[in-house]
Amino acid sequence: MMCKSKKKKDSKHETNFMNSSSAFPDEVLERVLSMVKSRKDRSSVSLVCKEWYNAERWSRKNVFIGNCYSVTPEILTRRFPNIRSVTLKGKPRFSDFNLVPANWGADIHPWLVVFAEKYPFLEELKLKRMFVTDESLEFLAFSFPNFKALSLLSCDGFSTDGLAAVATYCKNLTELDIQENGIDDKNGNWLSCFPESFTSLEVLNFANLNNDVNFDALEKLVGRCKSLKTLKVNKSITLEQLQRLLVRAPQLCELGTGSFSQELTCQQHSELKRAFNNCKSLHTLSGLWVASTQYLEVLYPACTNLTFLNFSYAPLDSEDLSKLLVHCPNLRRLWVVDTVEDKGLEAVGTYCPLLEELRVFPADPFDEGVAHGVTESGFIAVSEGCRKLHYVLYFCRQMTNAAVATVVQNCPDFTHFRLCIMTPGQPDYLTDEPMDEAFGAVVKNCTKLQRLAVSGSLTDLTFEYIGRHAKNLETLSVAFAGSSDWGMQCVLYGCPKLRKLEIRDSPFGNAALFSGLGKYESMRSLWMSDCKVTMNGCRFVAQERPRLNVEVINEEGGDDSRAERVYIYRSVAGPRRDAPPFVLTL
Amino acid sequence: MELQLGLALPIHSSIDGFNHSGSGCSENKKYVKNKRSYEESFGHFLKPLPLLVWSGQPNEEDDRNKKMNTNIHTSNNEGENHLVGWPPIKSWRKKELHDQQHHGHIRIDHRMQGNENQDRRLRPLYVKVNMEGVAIGRQVNLRLYNSYHTLKDSLINMFVKYQNFEEDGVNYTLIFQNKQGDWLLTEHIPWQSFIGTVRRLAILGNEKMKIFDKY
Secondary structure, eight states, X not given: OHHHHHHHHHHHHHHHHHXXXXXXXXXXXXXXXXXXXXXXXXXXXXXXXXXXXXXXXXXXXXXXXXXXXXXXXXXXXXXXXXXXXXXEEOSOGGGGGTOSOTTOOOBSHHHHHHHHHHOXXXXXXXXXXXXXXXXXXXXXXXXXXXXXXXXXXXOEEEEHHHHHHHHHHOTTOOEEEEESOEEEOXXXXXXXXXXXXXXXXXXXXXXXXXXXXXXXXXXXXXXXXXXXXXXXXXXXXOHHHHHHHHHHOTTOSEEEEEEEOOOOOHHHHHHHHHHHXXXXXXXXXXXXXXXXXHHHGGGGGGOTTOOEEEOTTOOOOHHHHHHHHTTOTTOOEEEEEGGGHHHHHHHHHHHOTTOOEEEEEOXXXXXXXXXXXXXXXXXXXXXXXXXXXXXXXXXXXXXXXXXXXXXXXXXXXXXXXXXXXXXXXXXXXXXXXXXXXXXXXXXXHOTTOOEEEOOSSOOHHHHHHHHHHOTTOOEEXXXXXXXXXXXXXXXXXXXXXXXXXXXXXXXXXXHXXXXXXXXXXXXXXXEEESSBOBHHHHHHHHHHOTTEEEEEEOOTTSOTTBOSEEEEEEOSSOSOSSOOTTEEEO | OOOOOOSSOGGGOOOTTTOSTTHHHHHHHGGGGOHHHHIIIIIHHHTTOTTOOOOSOOOHHHHTHHHHHHHHHHHOTTOOSXXXXXXXXXXXXXXXXXXXXXXXXXXXXXXXXTOTTSOTTSOOOEEEEEETTOSSXXXXXXXXXXXXXXHHHHHHHHHHTXXXXXXXXXXXXXXXXXXXSOEEEXXXXXXXXXXXXXXXXXXXXXXXXXXXXXX
16 A cells, blocks of 8 residues: 555656755655644644645544544545545434434445455454444455444444454454444354464454354364463353363463352362462453352452453442452452442442542342332442542442532542433432532533533523533533523533534424534534434524434424434435435435 | 432332432432422312422423323334433443343342233333322332232322321322323223323322312
């Protein structure tokens, strides 16, 4: 590829030298710029002058597209001819929570067709919330001989047959990462499709597939892939099988265990412990699923160097967690289920002083039993012990303004603060006041805040605070909050770096919508569902801003004047040509 | 005496661990603030009853009942009576944790084991119950019953335990709020239809019930 561009540039090269408008020959500039990795820096580089724009576009190898409808594959390939790695995000984030109907779009196939022609040397594809069919996966496997890494997160539309095609035909595959997708899990045969000559795998993640795989095939695969660094198996893998895998791959850095609950003999138990002991490079651990207390101790020897523990599918209790965390002094990121309760979080504060990220997921989000979950005391306990905390996702059933204020005083470096009080519109449970002061404290204390998700009973005051103080805010998620248009207006007027705004079930109407007219083109997208905007309001926005796509999704039989779900995003691609009937582009 | 608030019935009650730092109270304190939906829900029906003290107010969810119902029933095939997409947890994770719950891996006290009549494949149907004059409402899982009689007895027991009311169920009437938001007398529809449409329950004393005769 470098040769191709050089040939093209040779004649230009001489002209440039004679013009001396640029001090460097293009090749040098391209070489230098190829070392610029950050997307933002590259964007800045491309704006300097025409030579730099061209050098940048020829030297760019990776491209990230945050909204697949903001650009077409044709426009993309025209500007960047030498791409090796593409990251694409499709559906709006609220589709994760069933707020976007099926068959909405974000089909990867048209992209693959263009890439097959323009990027035949494509190596890497990372997709999030895209629609991917088996046909597309097969097409991928056949079209790109150098293909190395496939990552599918929250995608849907494909089955294990598609994975089989990838395993069979991608001879140079280094990464197969299948996470949390709406996949039709037919069987585990895909894993047996890796040819015996295949040895290049470095990352294999099939933790979220449920069917049994052929263990023999897996064991051999792991054995011959000497560069395997990440292995995340699914629930069907037993402890005994896990031990055999670990023996073959002691070099692993990231491990996702299978189910941790088989009955083991004493010998098997000690063999397993030894196997973990031999994994000196392990820094990430996940899985566990169903974890029997008595076997957790086999993990202890491997815990010293752990920086990321993902137990978000492992409902441990406080005791099990505490005993484990004693051995994890270097933990930076921890994901747990709220079965660990406040007591478990106290242990986090005690044993993990270097913690930077905490996510607590609810075991029982719909109140079907009497799961206690975590409260404000757990939150405070973590903040007292972990002063470096900068990312939190916290699901709880009760919270107070005072507790949140304490937390952000202890930890002023938050960049991501996502608090979900699970009952909509719930006030401070001690004072019965709205939770305005809690989020006020967050935005006042945490000047580096980039992402915020609010919950609980909130008036416009919360949004006044956000608009006034959250000057670095890029993403805001709002649900069941606010009192009037004024709230949303405060945010639109006050947050200069806002890129993504997603709102549901809040009393913001057309006036609020219009106040963002000057802003939406500088944002990636706006989502509003079950708010008060009307079709006419949306039409007005569409008229005033032709460079925005204004899309409305209405249920059948609903009120025709209301715009139930609105998705507004900037695009150079023009209106969607593949919109299903329920998506109206205005 | 500590007030035990929980999502289970007193007959199975030994919910020791649940009651800490008043965490149960939060569930019901949310009732206090929402005057708007109180009037919408109860005003048209209960204005002639000045003595009726509703200290338990419906929460915001009911306000959206009508709107949400379309969402719930079109988007959610399981027929749960929950808000669509709330709490915001990925479908995949929801399904995984739900499967773990129902295989007993999550140590949650379901208190569902006692009743043989219950169809275990059905997800529990929790509705909120308020009793006239009682500050704090409760929730009950209607799957545990198969007749108004047992339901009413159980409810009266539940409230009576903590208040000084007469245990005689004859003096109380059970009314319910259906999908459309209307309040109706329970005796008037068959049990199965009731289960299919009930959203909330309320227990009124019989003096108040005389007003209903006028309708």
